[in-house]
Amino acid sequence: MSEPLLKIENVNRIYEDKETTTQVLHDINLEVRRGEFISIIGSSGCGKTTLLRLIAGLDRPQSGTLFLEGEKITGTSPKRGYVFQQGGLFEWLTVEQNIAAGLKARHIYREKKHRIPEFIEMIGLQGFEKVYPHQISGGMAQRVAIARTLINDPELILLDEPMGALDNFTRADLQDKILEIRKKHNTTMILVTHDIDEALYLSDRIVIMTPRPGCIREVIDVDMYHPRNRNGHDYVHLRKKLLEKFHMASEVKDPEYMI
Amino acid sequence: MKSEKKNGTYFLSVLMTILGFLLAAFLNAAVPQKADVVFKPHEIFGITTDSNTAYRFVLVLLSLYYLILGIVSARSEEKKNKYIHATKFRFVMGLLLFLWDLLGTKLQALPQPFFPGPAGIMEAFVAESDYILENTLYSLRLYICGFFIGVVTGILTGILVGWFPKVRYWLSPIMNVLGVIPAVAWMPFALTIMPNPFSAAVFLIAVSVWGLVATLTATGVQSTPKTQFEAGRVLGGNERYLVFHVAIPHALPQIFTGITTSNGYAFTTLVMAEMMGQPGGLGYYINASKVWSAYYKVFAAIIVMAILFSVITHLIELLQKRVLRWQEGVVK
Ligand SMILES: Nc1ncnc2c1ncn2[C@@H]1O[C@H](COP(=O)(O)OP(=O)(O)O)[C@@H](O)[C@H]1O
Ligand SMILES: [Mg+2]
Numbered sequence: 001m002s003e004p005l006l007k008i009e010n011v012n013r014i015y016e017d018k019e020t021t022t023q024v025l026h027d028i029n030l031e032v033r034r035g036e037f038i039s040i041i042g043s044s045g046c047g048k049t050t051l052l053r054l055i056a057g058l059d060r061p062q063s064g065t066l067f068l069e070g071e072k073i074t075g076t077s078p079k080r081g082y083v084f085q086q087g088g089l090f091e092w093l094t095v096e097q098n099i100a101a102g103l104k105a106r107h108i109y110r111e112k113k114h115r116i117p118e119f120i121e122m123i124g125l126q127g128f129e130k131v132y133p134h135q136i137s138g139g140m141a142q143r144v145a146i147a148r149t150l151i152n153d154p155e156l157i158l159l160d161e162p163m164g165a166l167d168n169f170t171r172a173d174l175q176d177k178i179l180e181i182r183k184k185h186n187t188t189m190i191l192v193t194h195d196i197d198e199a200l201y202l203s204d205r206i207v208i209m210t211p212r213p214g215c216i217r218e219v220i221d222v223d224m225y226h227p228r229n230r231n232g233h234d235y236v237h238l239r240k241k242l243l244e245k246f247h248m249a250s251e252v253k254d255p256e257y258m259i
Numbered sequence: 260m261k262s263e264k265k266n267g268t269y270f271l272s273v274l275m276t277i278l279g280f281l282l283a284a285f286l287n288a289a290v291p292q293k294a295d296v297v298f299k300p301h302e303i304f305g306i307t308t309d310s311n312t313a314y315r316f317v318l319v320l321l322s323l324y325y326l327i328l329g330i331v332s333a334r335s336e337e338k339k340n341k342y343i344h345a346t347k348f349r350f351v352m353g354l355l356l357f358l359w360d361l362l363g364t365k366l367q368a369l370p371q372p373f374f375p376g377p378a379g380i381m382e383a384f385v386a387e388s389d390y391i392l393e394n395t396l397y398s399l400r401l402y403i404c405g406f407f408i409g410v411v412t413g414i415l416t417g418i419l420v421g422w423f424p425k426v427r428y429w430l431s432p433i434m435n436v437l438g439v440i441p442a443v444a445w446m447p448f449a450l451t452i453m454p455n456p457f458s459a460a461v462f463l464i465a466v467s468v469w470g471l472v473a474t475l476t477a478t479g480v481q482s483t484p485k486t487q488f489e490a491g492r493v494l495g496g497n498e499r500y501l502v503f504h505v506a507i508p509h510a511l512p513q514i515f516t517g518i519t520t521s522n523g524y525a526f527t528t529l530v531m532a533e534m535m536g537q538p539g540g541l542g543y544y545i546n547a548s549k550v551w552s553a554y555y556k557v558f559a560a561i562i563v564m565a566i567l568f569s570v571i572t573h574l575i576e577l578l579q580k581r582v583l584r585w586q587e588g589v590v591k
Pocket of ligand 2: 048049050
């Protein structure tokens with residue numbers, strides 16, 4: 001077997017206050033292959049964002065190591081794109097300029113700016129190039145955030161509940177868009193979500209996390225062809241199984257996480 | 260029907276606006292002057308005229324301006340409404356000029372020479388337009404130099420203070436203390452360290468602007484949400500990028516608040532500095548006129564100041580609108 005794209009080895013993350021120490025992540029181990037789509041699900045506060053930030057290089061673990069293509073992760077890199085839950089766009093830049101931001105930041109704007117229209121088209125925002133973020137809807141804004149990450153040609157895209165703030169209709173739309181993008185660019189993606197259905201619809205594997213301290217409880221393979229039929233027999237069956245596991249995983253019975 | 264009625268209202272509105280000023284002009288022409296006030300004719304821009312004629316000329320010019328504005332505004336519903344809204348005010352302004360002319364010049368009912376009529380003030384412009392222009396340009400030059408230096412150094416200081424905690428540690432207490440001291444208090448000091456009065460005044464104006472612009476710039480930089488910096492970093496931006504493409508754009512609205520607010524401070528400082536020892540400028544002109552009890556010149560200078568200040572403020576507003584156009588329609 002070839003080397004995994006991302007390798008997480010015995011990662012621990014502890015937050016220390018004056019009085020309290022909280023172990024947020026405990027002995028996390030995970031390998032992600034190139035081209036894979038991974039979803040991380042788990043109840044609120046179980047450390048999903050913390051894990052994603054460690055992969056992005058926005059945060060450091062107390063112990064353990066993360067590798068991308070065998071190279072130790074020590075800080076941020078455009079190779080690892082990150083889509084924030086919300087508020088990641090620069091509100092003083094137009095849609096087009098936001099997409100170009102990564103090119104500007106890396107001083108390759110001149111050579112690569114001809115690609116911008118392609119990405120605008122990909123996210124279906126033709127005609128919105130010169131519009132500012134506050135003038136577009138939340139769903140559009142997240143598409144821009146994905147496009148501006150993608151234009152950097154990352155090895156890996158990290159998505160932290162990018163559809164959390166969207167209505168159902170827009171969410172389904174964006175999910176299909178993400179599948180389409182993935183098919184075209186063959187980018188590896190790690191998605192954090194609290195929506196079991198979303199994880200099931202999109203992923204090759206689903207990582208279930210449990211809280212306090214945040215551990216990986218189980219990794220579930222989803223062997224189904226795309227596009228997946230949300231009412232298909234296998235789908236419904238797996239969904240039921242997943243719900244049970246998830247139910248057991250989260251000691252707190254919070255109706256928000258039962259779809 | 261409805262739009263016809265609306266058009267009728269608008270037509271009336273333009274008429275009313277002009278009528279006020281034309282009435283004032285008519286009064287000036289029709290009512291004879293009290294015998295003991297005489298306006299001598301002067302030559303201005305190659306034309307020989309007296310103050311009354313010049314005053315009427317200005318009134319006619321104003322009416323023409325509002326007529327043209329009325330015609331131009333007719334094209335957009337929004338501008339039309341704005342024009343209609345201002346009608347009452349403009350009409351009353353015309354009537355006030357009418358009254359003022361009657362009491363101040365024609366009947367001399369106001370205490371003289373403290374309250375000259377409008378034509379009396381025109382006398383200053385007619386008699387020494389060159390000198391007023393010279394002083395206006397002096398003020399303008401002082402203002403531009405001082406304000407520009409103050410804004411630029413203020414923004415630079417603010418960025419350093421906002422970005423580097425060490426700079427903040429040493430500079431922000433100084434900024435806070437200096438910020439509350441009126442800039443003119445430094446006058447004696449400025450006069451000793453600066454080579455000439457002009458640069459001393461530039462220094463004072465710059466000081467009056469620097470503190471507020473620096474403080475607000477620093478606040479704007481510091482209040483940049485963490486997510487925005489992280490977004491810049493994951494896109495591949497280095498520290499330089501984070502400063503110039505994240506923190507500064509984010510701080511721009513606050514920087515402009517600093518600029519527009521300190522614009523007023525700068526103007527106050529300018530006039531005070533000029534009144535306290537400049538070889539020229541509108542403040543100097545006021546002082547020099549006061550000595551001769553030439554109050555009409557004082558009023559003339561005040562009018563020029565008002566126009567100058569509103570033009571500068573307007574230009575800053577235009578720049579602000581342009582730079583912050585991404586904020587248009589944002590509800591905060
Ligand atoms: N900067 C921080 N300091 C202290 N505790 C933190 C910090 N960030 C997150 N935590 C804690 O870590 C836990 C996991 O947070 P997070 O990774 O955001 O969870 P999730 O994304 O799964 O909802 C939470 O209990 C939160 O209170
Ligand atoms: Mg989270």
